[in-house]
Amino acid sequence: MTKMTGAQAIIKCLKEENVSIMFGFPGGAVIDLYDALLDTDIKHVLVRHEQGAVHAADGYARATGEVGVALLTSGPGATNGVTAIATAYADSIPVVILTGQVPRALIGNDAFQEVDIVGITRPCTKHNYLVNDPKDLVPTIREAFYIASTGRPGPVLVDLPKDVVASTITYPEKKKIKMQTYQPNYAPHPGQVEKACKAILKAKRPVLYVGGGVILSNANKELTELAEKIHAPVTMTLMGLGGFPGTNPLSLGMLGMHGSYAANMAVAKSDLLVAVGARFDDRVTGRLDAFAPHADIIHIDIDPTSISKNVKVDIPIVADCKAALESMNAWFDKSADFDSKASAEKHQPWVDEVAEWQKKHPLTYHQKGDIIKPQYVVEMINELTGGDAIITTEVGQNQMWAAQFYKFNKPRHLLTSGGLGTMGYGLPAAIGAKMAFPDATVIDIAGDGSIQMNIQELATAKQWGAPVKIAILNNNYLGMVRQWQELFYNRRYSATPMEITPDFVELAKAYGAVGLRARTRDEVVPVIKEALATDNLVIMDFVIDREEGVFPMVPAGKATTEMLLV
Amino acid sequence: MKHTLSVLLLNKPGALSRVTGLFSGRGFNIESLSVAETLDPKVSCLTLVTRGQETIIEQITKQLHKLIDVIKVTDISEGEFVEREMVLIRVKAESHTRAEVLRIIDIFRGKVVDVSPTSYAVEITGPESKIKAVIDILRPIGIKEIIRTGTIAMARAPKK
Secondary structure, three states: OOEEEEEHHHHHHHOHHHHHHHEEEEOOHHHHHOOOOOOOOOOEEEEEOOOHHHHHHHHHHHHHHHOOEEEOOOOHHHOOOHHHHHHHHOOOOOOOEEEEEHHHHHHOOOOOOOOHHHHHHHHOOEEEEEEEHHHHHHHHHHHHHHHHOOOOOOOOEEEEEHHHHEEEOOOOOOOOOOOOOEEEOOOOOHHHHHHHHHHHOOOOEEEEEEEEHHHHOOOOOHHHHHHHOOOEEEEEOOOOOOOOOOOOOEEEEOOOOOOOHHHHHHHHHEEEEEOOOOOOHHHHHHHHHOOOOOEEEEEEEEEEOOOOOOOOOEEEEEOOHHHHHHHHHHHHHOOOOOOOHHHHHHHHHHHHHHHHHHHHHOOOOOOOOOOOOOOHHHHHHHHHHOOOOEEEEEEOOOHHHHHHOOOOOOOOEEEEEEOOOOOOOHHHHHHHHHHHOOOOOOOEEOOHHHHHHOOOOHHHHHHHHOOOOEEEEEOOEOHHHHHHHHHHHOOOOOOOOOOOOOOOHHHHHOOEEEEEEEOOOOHHHOOOOOOHHHOOOEEEEEEEEOOOOOOOOOOOOOOOOEEEEE | EEEEEEEEEEOOOOOOHHHHHHHHHHOOOOOEEEEEEEOOEEEEEEEEEEEEHHHHHHHHHHHHOOOOEEEEEEHHHHHEEEEEEEOOOOOEOOOOHHHHHHHHHHHOOOEEEEEOOOEEEEEEEEHHHHHHHHHHHHOOEEEEEEOOOOOEEEEEEOOO
């Protein structure tokens, strides 16, 4: 039995969990842990703000599928991380957050840099812990990794009092984790799988509605197999993009508030909606009673609380998406009643009808003169990266244009704050992804508003050799809110004009990065090419049409068929 | 519809606030809540009375089950069950009402647990309907203070 300090034990435990990188910011309460970090090969990425640390860990997790790790100090260090923790929670991202805490004897005393972070993060973590006993230290961290990465994933926070970390403990041997109260179910119920497959056999106008669960469970292959086997159109939520190839003829792109005309029409006319790892979010469904009104609904989800939460489900399958889709594919392969060719023929009129909608109202925009349209910028980024880049986004118009005009063919290539909608997510998440895949092209598609929310992380990117590319779609407005004001508030632009915006080209230089600017359409491609050709961190400042909007748009509370088109 | 849920959860710091936080955060309503250790000191049993449509109750049950510290959730009002609540009532008892209060308490099989020259404190146990009845009868005489435990409940054993 080896004796060691709590700090050394934590590091040893992180190594056992295969942690090779963590993102953090030091402080008094975690100084022991930082001291122990010097003696390991775990890479610690020093960020410039704790929100950036957790977003970077989250970006790392989304890009790799592994657990991201962040290390924050007590009090303000921990509270600065809360927005990013809530971001990971809303999108079910596996992150373990270690926070320092004041020594046990001071807890509850309003000590310096003390805050009840376990209380604060209770509603925005999958689970959290305060380690009260040094002997619980290692088992708790093991449990945290286990909970974060299994079932419906999510962030888990472990609060570490300074004296617990400084104490001497005996390192406990690794055991298989078995928790009495937490046993996520992966395998689908065979009876439900059969019911679902039989419903698909009967359907004339099936649509697959795919969410982030497909990406989290790495089920993109199984999903593509099912879609092609039964020959059904596929639409994705923001979180589901890349779960099915965006260039596949069966892909309708995104649905919902800013979804494609064809996707929203297909759902509205469908007679069977197969929801896979999606949760019927209000941005997807619009007015609930008008959502998929003619369809029976099959819902595959690992989280029973997602089922029949917003929309009544006819055939629920509580299971891991991958396992459920595998079972469904196997069922069709074995079934005497199913023939892939016959299914394709049967659904062809439906697929043709949907294709007609796509042709009639494709995602588009009106080019005027030589002004830069943001959609064109995204299209060119798509073209010049061959659709292979890892794209992160901020939140707002930039996010929607990225989702609409970049054709994601692979999972884990769009990292975006879908559920919480956190401006400032894109840059730190891009750093996390770039640290995981140094050879990949990582581009943060940003707005001039949201990039400023975590702009300090440029220094992090520079210090740690994460030369990501930032494409700012600069309209000098908080564009999405401005668009709502234009459409629904009589063009009263309250607090949306960004009267002062830094010179992003000069700002890039100040951080030792490359700054490029395009003011006309002709300059867009050369700027992107130059950015992709340099090894350095780059900010591309695209001065875009100031009042361009995101369309189609379903006004909040309306049916998804009531789209405002371009 | 009123539902009585029985929730077994780990007897850990913070476990109870996970349950109450879930209710406040999701806008579910708690009519009463009672919690104490079970035979196993590592486990607490929480009896919770709530109201809502079936879909809401289904969500409550699933969301409770999703909490890592929760072992088991049973909607015991789905089957046969016994429920009890205890109430302590300090009721005015002056010379002309003392005898009447004692008679009422006796009818309800209550007990006097504290006496003063002007009041009795009485203890009554029973299902919610009985507690309501005794309060209604004592109210005109003058209730000075009332403390209720909230409902606890147990499913009836199968008869065969």
